Amino acid sequence: MEQYLVYLVEDEDNLSAVLKAYLEKENWNVKVFNDGNEALEAIEDKPHLWILDIMLPGTDGYQLLKAIKETEDRPVIFISARDQDLDRVLGLEMGSDDYLSKPFLPQELIIRAKKILNRVYGTSTQEQKKIELNQYIIDPIGRTVTDSLAQGEEVVDLTTKEMDLILLLTGDIGKAFSREKIIEYVWGENYFGSERAVDDVVRRVRKKMNRIHLETLYGYGYRILSS
Template sequence: MSDYQINLVEDEQSLARILKTYLEKEGWQVNVFYRGEDALEHLHSPCHLWILDIMLPGIDGYEVLKKIKSNSDTPVIFISARDQDLDRIVGLELGGDDYLSKPFLPRELVIRARKLLKLFHEQHHSKTIELCGYSIDFIKRKIISKDEEIELTTKEMDVVLLLAGHLNKILKREIILQHVWGEDYFGSTRAVDDVIRRIRKKMPRLNLETVYGYGYRIVPQ
């Protein structure tokens, strides 16, 4: 899978630009944040990996890490200029999945990121999940109900897989629109509502909730 979404939180702008370039060469989409506060505003946006500097102005990386892990199981690589065992131990205890101390080669970060993405996402999504009486296969893009395949359009399938990949997480209409229709789409968020309505008709047992004024989520029964 090449269209991974990476959130990079690094206050050194020159370093952030270099790391972004290396990560994007892998075909990944990279969002850069220079402050912890800015990163937390995107806590519920679709993301496959966080790369998080510990030493940040304002809210530090430890606080951001705790918020991430309290909201999802998205893997986190944390980095620090202080090459101390304490940083590594505290970060891992808070739920960090890997650790790099500065200075490091950008290529090393790419290798660590690729390893975590494969471990957490490719293996996870190679299996069919059972959800509300439906079998959802992320790789084959198939949904089976009582031995019959549910016929969905491409957009309907994209939305179901996006929400099923972020169970219990509320995704804004704008986020769904951006992820499924693309950043160049300038239509109304009504397109999301129309697709959700069709999904509910085709998959009536799916516990697809509307969070009014915000967006949608799937909650396992």
């Protein structure tokens, strides 16, 4: 079992205690914050997953989400008892990876968390080989891309979703992936919204990694070619 670090930000003491107990049953290290300001100060800890309530004392969930994505872009699950449709849309637009409306079963949170952790960090501790593509070195375990042509072999600054896209497409060079498949892998099955989100991520990846051949298959999706 992977030893993940999970930060839970929830100001309801009873709920946070229950969720913490369920998360720890998965052998995950869990830290609870009851105040948004305290959680904001802990962003530099870089936990593997954040679980954020939206309504919090001090810094609210939206502000925390923005700060997390700007600092390290770690995966985030939003939870809220407010207008769930509005919060869900706003949260996903701001970069949250999933959303749960209260009340929910703790087991459902565990299922959602496992899917995100497995997607972002992998399901196995077995060695995964680095991929070299047009002088870019892609490390699936470290989730980094290094530009070997840059001075000092500079690390390419990719967001979580940009990295997920690269890992998906380079995991099978030459294979075409539909927009629907990319959305399922990068955003998750519960994503709803425009497929143009895929095009936006592709555009940013092309700008940051301009030597890769990321081909558009019009009306279908994308693939990466070896040359």
